[in-house]
Every structure is written in structure tokens, then in C-alpha cells.
Amino acid sequence: MKDFGYTVIKQRTIDYDQFDGRLLSDVLRMEPSFKTCLSCGGCTATCSANDLVSFNIRRINLSLRRGETYELESEIQKCMLCGKCMLVCPRGINIRNVIMLIKKSILKYKSVQL
């Protein structure tokens, strides 16, 4: 196709009506403790991966809750599963399990699409 030099800028607004809640409901069903996240950022502050690369585990929760799952797949690869976040979490969320569940669910929905 001929390139006319136009670009379409993607809307930055989170449109909640286009919500893809499949990953979220999977994760919450298997790990209900994840419902209680306060977005305090304790996990992100102690995260070993976040020291080296940009990896915000607090935002994983938000991305899931806003149905923004497209970036999760690559993001989640950065986790080293060390579990330090779980030592800090004031709500006792099993964060390592959350990461594993997200990985599993992504694979599940990928295989369905294929």
C-alpha cells in the first residue's frame, strides 16, 4: 500500500466498555487473594527485576483490571519469580501464583485463537 505519510494515533483513553475480562476472571477465580490489591506499590519497590529493567508489578494488576492484556505477555517475562514481593504485600497476596496464572491464561487464550 502506498504510504501517504499519515499516521493514526491510538487513543490513550482506557475504554472500559471494550473490556476483555477473560484473563482477569481466570486469575481472580484461581487466586482470590488478588482481589484485595490496594495498589500500594510495596511489591514494585522491592522487586529485584524492577531494579534492572522497567517492570512494574503493581501495574500488572491495573492492566488486568482495565482489560489491557496485550502488553502483559512480554511484561510478565521479566519476573524472576523470586517472591520478594510476597514478603512485603500488606494484603498477603500470593503474587508469584498470580504471575504463573497470567502466563497460563495467556497461553490458554492463544491456543484457542490458533
Place this chain on the structure above:
Amino acid sequence: MKHIVIIGGGIAGMESACALTDAGHWVTLIEKEAQLGGKLNQWSFLFPDFTPAEKIKDTLFDKCQERDFSILLKTEVKSVQTHQKKFNIETFGGQKLEADAVVVSSGYELFDARRKEEYGYKIYDHVITSADLEKLLRPGSDLSVAAGKNPKRIAFVHCVGSRDEKSGNHYCSKVCCITGVKQAIELKKRLPEAEIFCFYMDLRMYGKHFEELYREAQEKFDIQFIRGRLSEAAEKMDKSLLIKAEDTLSGRPLKMNVDLLVLLVGMEAGKGTATAAAKCSIEYEDSGFLKTNDTFLFSNFSSQEGIFLAGSCTAPMSVNDTILHARSAAMEVNSWLRKQ
């Protein structure tokens, strides 16, 4: 026997009247409405444990009935004059009372949500306040937004009329956060299929069992909390509402369609308290609430000797805090009278 006149027959006035009668004084309780109980009459269930408001009201009412003091209903104070350490109170009905001390328990008013026009209260059909919702939460009431159609998605807006320069109120109304959590849970119980969101700036779970209820809302009732203040609501053709906010935790704007929007309205000192302040010549703060002598030890003392303050005329207060404040007002009146 000393005579104490209490202005305002809400829960603060009722509790103070009982405590002062028990201390051996003669009390006259003045209420402008036809019944005692004040704003509690508008509430169905109380946070944090869903106690029926009626139960608290009935208990207080029985307590008043058991004691011997006079209650003047549908009565408003016309003037309060100080004369040789006595207070001469005249009502609009022409009654004249002489008191040794006065307790002002004139309470609060709910913020008029129409003043936040961008949220569309009384403009759009399905925008209601927490006080409106409270009536709808009575058993058997109809929650549908259209014939036979229950709301599928509901949003609560925190801090409506509180912490807001545009509303003229800088203070926090304290009770709306937990009211939102309570009402969200009640709605979810009634409408298990509905998605419920709370848009907040901060969640101030200051009281006993409040934080636990918030956690329960997340854990058991799947209430979702989004940090961000609504900028506006707009009604669509089908009467649903498009709301806009920033999701401040992800730093991006967010929009969603909801079937019902609940505005958690704050507390204001209101006309009753402003009138009481003017008639008693006592000072009030910039917020409109009555000025107490200090924050710690003299929170029941007004700027004028012999006039005491009880309850939410001094600051936004929960039912629980109001009753305690009213009880302490009675103690202060009693010790002050003994010194006279």
C-alpha cells in the same frame, strides 16, 4: 434545679438530654421538625455492621420516653439573650424559657448535589445521591432503572461536595468513604450480577471495622476501586451515563458507561447551624461548622460561656461519634453548672 435548653432534637440532642436528666437537671429539648431523630430518620442501615437505623432511633426514643424532660416539637428558636448569667430563650411560638446553660446540637445538612452540575444530579434520570440510594436500600424497594431492567453497571463517586474548592468545602466529610463501601456491598447483595465501581481520591477508613469492611467489599463482593475523580457524566440516548475520570494509578484517562451513578454527598453545617450560631452569638469556622474552644480538651465548649456544643454542628461526624460527643457535652455542662 438547673434548667438546660438543648437546641436540636437529632441524636446528639436526644443523647445529651437523657444524660443531663440523669445528672439531675431539668431539660427542655427543642426540635423544629415534627419528630425527634434528625437526619437519622432518612437512613436505613448504618456502617460498619448494617445495624438498622430504626433500631438506634427506637432505642434512643425509648430512652427519652423513660425520662422526664420536656420536648418541644415543631418549635424554632427566635432569640437567645444573655442576662445576668441566665439565658432567655424565645421561640417563634412565643414561648419564653429561662436557662442556666444551653446546648447547641443543630446538626448538619447534606451537600446539595445539584451544585456539582457536571455530575448531572436532577438533570439526568439515573444520577442519585447516597441519601436517595439509602431509601432504595429498604427491603422490597424497586432498584430498576427501566421497566423490569436492573442496573448492570453502577458507579459510586466519592467526595461529592467534600475536599473540593469548587463546592466551597475544603474539609473531608469523613463518613462518605465508608458509606460508599457499605452501600456498594448492599447493592451487590441485591444485584449479584451487577458490576460495581467506586471512584475515589483517597479511601479514609478511619473507624473501627471500616478497613475490614473495605477489604470484604473487594474480597467477597468484587467491588472495584478506581483511584480518580470523575470530571463529568453525560447522559446517552438510552439514559445510561458515560462517565470520565483519570485512572490515576495507570496515568491514563478512562471512560465507561454505567446504568446508575451514585454521588456520595458530604456534610455541610447548613442553615440550621448557621441560624443557631447567629442567634446564640457564637463563633463558627470558615467551613461553617461551629467553633470549639480547642481541638483536644474543650471540644464541647463554644466561644461563649454557658453555651455548649454537641455533635455534627461542630464537624462531620458518624452516628457513633455524635453520640459520644453528645454524652461528653452533657458531662461538661454538668461540671460547669456545679462550679457556678
